[in-house]
Amino acid sequence: MTRITIALSKGRIFDDTAPLLKGAGIVALDDPDTSRKLILATNRDNVRLIIVRASDVPTYVQYGAADLGIAGKDVLLEHGGAGLYQPLDLNIACCRMMVAVRDDFDYESAVRRGARVRVATKYLQTAREHFAEKGMHVDLIKLYGSMELAPLVGLADAIVDLVSSGNTLKANHLKAVEEIIPISARLIINQAALKLKRETIQPMLDAFSTAISNKLIAQPAQ
Numbered sequence: 035m036t037r038i039t040i041a042l043s044k045g046r047i048f049d050d051t052a053p054l055l056k057g058a059g060i061v062a063l064d065d066p067d068t069s070r071k072l073i074l075a076t077n078r079d080n081v082r083l084i085i086v087r088a089s090d091v092p093t094y095v096q097y098g099a100a101d102l103g104i105a106g107k108d109v110l111l112e113h114g115g116a117g118l119y120q121p122l123d124l125n126i127a128c129c130r131m132m133v134a135v136r137d138d139f140d141y142e143s144a145v146r147r148g149a150r151v152r153v154a155t156k157y158l159q160t161a162r163e164h165f166a167e168k169g170m171h172v173d174l175i176k177l178y179g180s181m182e183l184a185p186l187v188g189l190a191d192a193i194v195d196l197v198s199s200g201n202t203l204k205a206n207h208l209k210a211v212e213e214i215i216p217i218s219a220r221l222i223i224n225q226a227a228l229k230l231k232r233e234t235i236q237p238m239l240d241a242f243s244t245a246i247s248n249k250l251i252a253q254p255a256q
């Protein structure tokens with residue numbers, strides 16, 4: 035029997051993935067939000083889930099510790115995607131990678147003047163590429179969370195962060211000034227595993243595709 039390990043993070047990724055997994059006939063026997071287990075058995079003897087930090091999912095899959103994984107595009111851009119196939123956009127955990135500033139900061143004018151802008155972010159690669167493409171000179175400051183705070187206390191002029199409703203920005207007197215890229219979660223596969231375990235993985239891929247299209251038909255993207 036070919037064993038399959040799927041890496042994913044708890045919280046929104048697990049919550050949004052569970053219905054797709056169910057559509058593919060896979061149901062976790064424990065809820066990662068209440069269980070402390072990091073390895074979850076499923077209704078299928080040959081399939082298990084491992085629960086890791088969102089930004090660690092590509093690493094587990096790259097090195098083959100997991101065959102499949104679910105990771106946000108934001109995380110994949112930072113990781114670089116080495117050793118991974120990214121065959122499916124799951125259309126879940128959708129949001130946008132944006133540049134935001136204090137609502138009294140004139141970003142357009144700073145860009146026009148060619149001012150050096152200080153940018154705080156968790157997403158160094160994506161930010162570096164974005165501002166290089168714009169020909170802007172920026173000083174990047176690496177943070178691990180709560181980016182919204184940085185412009186409020188003078189750590190940075192701008193942040194690069196994920197935005198969905200915009201409520202967190204608004205609550206902190208920030209405004210989004212630029213969209214960098216739309217973000218959603220992707221299915222990722224270890225390249226070697228796909229070759230060696232194709233007979234087991236391909237039907238799962240097909241079931242995922244079907245579950246995604248069924249969901250899109252039931253509830254079209256806004």
Ligand code: ATP
Binds near residue numbers: 087089105107109199
């Ligand atoms: P950690 O909590 O371990 O530091 P994280 O904050 O990236 O990591 P989550 O908040 O669970 O973990 O986010 C997981 C993924 O969900 C992100 O990589 C991103 O793709 C997506 N995501 C993050 N924020 C939002 C949001 N506001 N709306 C929709 N999707 C989001």
Ligand code: MG
């Ligand atoms: Mg988070």
